[in-house]
Structures are given as structure tokens and as C-alpha cells.
Amino acid sequence: MLQVPVREQSQASTKAVILVGGPSRGTRFRPLSLDVPKPLFEVAGHPIIHHCLKAVTKVPDVREVILVGYYDESVFRDFIKDASKEYPQLRIVYLREYTALGTAGGLYHFRDAILKGKPERLLVLNADVCCSFPLGEMMKLFEEKDAEAVILGTRVSNDTATNFGCIVSDSHTKRVLHYVEKPESHISNLINCGVYLFATECIFPAIRSAIKRRTTRPRLLSYPSSDNLESSFIAAGDDEDAEKSEVLRLEQDILSDLADSNRFFVHETKDFWRQIKTAGSAVPANALYLQKAFQAESSELTPPSATIVPPVYIHPTASVDPTAKLGPNVSIGPRVVIGAGARVKDSIVLEDAEIRHDACVMHSIIGWSSRVGAWARVEGTPIPIGSHSTSIVKQGIKVQSITILGKECGVGEEVRVQNCVCLPYKELKRDVANEVIM
């Protein structure tokens, strides 16, 4: 009798795409993105995209994950190699757009690769969000409602809602009635978390219709991304370049039309959710992922003790003096050295950095190979729980609430650095506050 290979017997019917963007995006992640592409920046001991990937591995019928972006091919090579070893059941590939094609343009460009093997459903995740990714619950809603699409939503305060895609839904049926990307005025505080589940038979025709519509009605040329909040409208035929432009955005070009169908639903998460946009936003993301790992009793975390206030992640190659006190919400990278009596709280300390004895680091990111001198203080200001912003107003000036030292910075002995962003290779020899040090 003919033996059918296991893979073919259990036809994978869901594929996942993680939208990783490219080097022209994530500029607000500077100075950290000067040295590492944002999706690979480590929070809670793992690259940001590893957290997305891990969530996808929990969906039983996913066998293939496609990273779509416009970074150079080499950027994700090592990550994919390591992740493929960790998750041998998965095929993980990177597909590179020749230019930024937008959140729907990339999907459409690679539709043949995505549709290979005839998946019935497509999970799409923005790489720059931090959440508990309740994909199982989204799948359940999708099945129950026989949906064309399910979007993950969360409630935010009324004054920040317009920075996101806003969803008006029927609270009883969970049907999406109306979707507007970053509206000018308030329509709802239920916002788009950047996580979707689509029926493949609907999403690609929907993108195709959006492409056709371009020739018949005015469209957005420059879209309201949070990286670019201005928009300009150009009437059809007005601009030849626009005609050729292949940039298509799920949010502006597709989702509002899906809301006209009766089969677009929202799953509202009550769990944590944050965007990872500014460099400072890596600190709350780090805290949330560490807290999640702590609740799950992850063996990766350092056990609590008199000097370890959980949750704390310490890379096995780091050296921490037993009299240093760490936590909560601290990640210590490879080969970091922490001296006697040092105090580190709500912070990320990156590879090869050194915090000398009796120094204090709070609400900060210490860049790769940076040095914080003895008795120095590097500190930011705590971000209020539930806030989606990482800037605060101090003495009438908008400053970053998190202090960030770029790569190979030095802070002198007893020097105090408060609410500063410091570009790579700078030496800080005097006290500084509320400054960008270039």
C-alpha cells in the first residue's frame, strides 16, 4: 500500500505572516535601531519577533511562518536558523519586498508563496506589538462565526485612541460595523492591535478589488502611519507615479471595506497590549513579557531571592555580583558585568555592558558595551500603567521618560543622567537631564 507522508496527511490549513517592515521604518527606535534592526532587538531575553513566533507555534495547524519585509536577506538569516532548530515542526522563511509595499502590498506580492499548499486561513501579525497574542481565541471566534476576518482589539483611553486604527463593533455579536485608521476625531476606544486572522479565499480578492478601485476613485498617497501622520489625497489620474505605486495598506485600503461585509469580527483582549515604536517602549514591553514569563513559571527567569526581585532575566554568560540588587522587570544580556552593591530596576542592560559597583540604573536601557561608572545614576521616569506614550513633559519640555544609552557610551563615576537619550560612543562626564546627547 502507498504510504502518504505525514505532512500531507495532516494538511496545514493556517499559515502565518509576520510583517517586519524595513530599515526606513522604525526611525523612532533610534538610537537602538542604529545597531540592530528593531524586530531583532531583545526584550525579556528574546528578539521582539521571537515573541510573535512563539505565539504562532501554539496554533496547532500552523506549519509555515513567513516573515515579510524589506530588510536585506542576510538580516534574518541567523534568527531563522536558530528558530528553525527551536521549532523543528515549522518552516520559517523570509520574503523580501523589493521596496516598501505596505502592509497589504507585501502580502499580495507574495500571494503565490503564501497560497502554496492551499491554506484556508492566514494569520497576520505586526512585528512591532507586544501582547499575549490570544490566537487560539481568535481562531475559535473565526470558526464560531464562520468569519472572513477576525481582528484583535483592545480598549485604550479616549485621548489616545485616534493614534490607532479604531473599531466600531456590535458588542453583542462582536461584528465589526465600521473601521477607520487613525481617525481625526474620536469614534471608538476599541483599537486595532495589529493582529489578524483572514480567510485566504477572502483576503486576496479583497486586496485585488482595492487595486482595481485605485483607478476609479481618489486614494491616499501618503498614509497615516504613526511614523507619518500627515496624509495627502490625490485624485485618480492626477499623478502618474501614484498610479504605478504598489503601496497598499491593510488598514486604509482593505479593513474598512471588510467591515461592509457581515463576516468581519473583533476579539477584544483584556490582557496586556503595547506598541513597540519608540526605543523607550522596549522597557514596558520587556516588563510585560517578563511578567508573563513569571506567571507561566518560566525556567528562563532567575529565581527570587533577597537580591532578586522578580521578574528578572539574566543571560547565563552574565556576571552579577551577589550583593547587587536586581528587579523587578530587568533583563541582563550576554557577558554583562554588574558590580557589588549596584541597583538595577525596570531596565534592559544589553550585551557586554558593565555597571560598576554601587551604580544605580532605573527605567533605562544601557546599550551594548556601555559602561556606567561607580556610584553613577542613570534613570528615567516610570511610565504610568496603561499609558501608551513614552514621553513626558518636564519643565515645559517634552522628553523621553526612559533614559537610553546607545552603543559603547560611558557614564563617569558619580555622574547623574536623567531622562536623556544618548547616541552611540558618547562619554558623559557631567550630570545631564532632559537632553538628547548627540
Ligand code: GDD
Ligand atoms: N512587510 C512590510 N512592508 N511591513 C510593513 C510595511 C511594508 O511596507 N509597512 C509597515 N510594515 C509593518 C511594520 O513593521 C509594523 O510591524 C506593521 O507593519 C505596522 O506598521 P505601520 O505601518 O507603521 O502602522 P502603525 O504601527 O502606525 O499602525 C498599525 O498598527 C497599530 C497597532 O500597533 C495599524 O494597523 C493601526 O491600526 C494599529 O492600531
